[in-house]
Amino acid sequence: MNVHYITASSFKALFFIYTGSLPPDERSVSEGGSPIGVILMSLTKEYTDNKKTAVKDLSLTFYKGQITALLGVNGAGKTTIISMLTGLYPPSSGTIIINGRDIHTDLAAIRMEMGVCPQYDVLFDTLTVREHLLFYGSVKAPLWTKKQLHQALEDVDLSHHQFKHVGALSGGMKRRLSIAISFIGNSKTVVLDEPTSGVDPCSRRRIWDILLKYRADCTLIFTTHHLDEAEVLSDRIAILQQGQLRCCGPPSYLKETYGQGYSLTLIKKSLTCEINVVILLSYITSNAGMTWSI
Ligand SMILES: Nc1ncnc2c1ncn2[C@@H]1O[C@H](COP(=O)(O)OP(=O)(O)OP(=O)(O)O)[C@@H](O)[C@H]1O
Structure with a gap:
């Protein structure tokens, strides 16, 4: 097919x-x-x-x-x-x-x-950010240019960290590197x-x-x-x-x-309080209404 x-x-x-x-x-x-x-x-x-x-x-x-x-x-x-x-x-x-x-x-x-970003980062602590991209790039897209490498670093906001070892990166930076790797070679x-x-x-x-x-x-x-x-x-x-x-x-x-929709449960102190709450809620969203009151 x-x-x-x-x-x-x-x-x-x-x-x-x-x-x-x-x-x-x-x-x-x-x-x-x-x-x-x-x-x-x-x-x-x-x-x-x-x-x-x-x-x-x-x-x-x-x-x-x-x-x-x-x-x-x-x-x-x-x-x-x-x-x-x-x-x-x-x-x-x-x-x-x-x-x-x-x-x-x-x-x-x-x-x-295909590009893949696994649930847990597959990165090497002793390699730098740049070395990761060069390594995965050589496997996935041998014709990848330096310009594309710099673009990838810029896209994930890691240009300033490109010479850092991955072991020294924060969790968020590692995740961004994994994402950059998944997009190598225009997946x-x-x-x-x-x-x-x-x-x-x-x-x-x-x-x-x-x-x-x-x-x-x-x-x-x-x-x-x-x-x-x-x-x-x-x-x-x-x-x-x-x-x-x-x-x-x-x-x-x-x-x-x-x-x-959402439900809001309130404990009222007085009847006047209930009226004020209804007025306030209808001011915030016109769809709000009171379901029941005891
Ligand atoms: N390798 C495996 N061998 C046996 N059972 C597995 C295996 N991987 C997942 N399962 C079982 O298959 C079901 C689905 O797991 P899966 O990891 O695909 O769910 P998930 O939605 O990704 O969960 P999470 O959000 O926790 O990652 C679960 O009951 C899990 O225990």
Whole structure:
């Protein structure tokens, strides 16, 4: 099956032929015609040692030029999906198509165009920031120029630290270096497993800026536990629970469809106090209303 240049709408038709029904994410959202980058097709992963089914019959589409967040609690199966996407673990059944190539038959070619930022940094304490980029660059993109190296350092705001040993960097700096490595050689598909884990709010913001900057040229997939992060960064959010897709769509769509709003519980001292609170809340947001009062 060749799905190299098909659009979201043509994929719908294609998928219909194969399964007889639309995948859950396609049912819930209409796309703006972005080309498809990655397709998970009925993907299942069962770990043989503990017989745990970490991902169950998951069908999901990721688009080029978009950021998609895989959002879920611990154990939802996010890292397992990333591991299958990068070819670390083979699926138990189902397959993944990346830029028209099947992971079962074209893994080497897929890896040439893929960048990965693992959950835990794979860095060497005794090498400098610059040496890391040169090392990974020589493996991934031998024709990488000095200009591109400097651009990468600048993009992740590490130019001033390029001659420092990684052992002397903060957690946030290490994370930014790992992200820079994942984008070496203009990777067409980039997967990032919790790119902001363990970083302070300032570094988190910087990482968001980096991802938004690189979004245009690739299919970008990242995992997170944080709804706020998924909302700020993503074009689409896929919510996972126990290895299954619960819903998927643009943040605004999910909010509109599933959002319940917020509830505020107050202990009042007097009736006048209650009236003042209602006035104050309706001043802050016209949607606020009192559900009950005792
Ligand atoms: N190598 C493994 N062998 C056996 N079971 C595993 C393995 N890796 C993960 N699991 C199990 O698969 C399930 C999904 O784990 P996974 O790490 O994919 O979830 P996650 O959403 O990434 O969690 P977290 O947010 O904690 O990283 C869990 O129940 C986990 O215990």
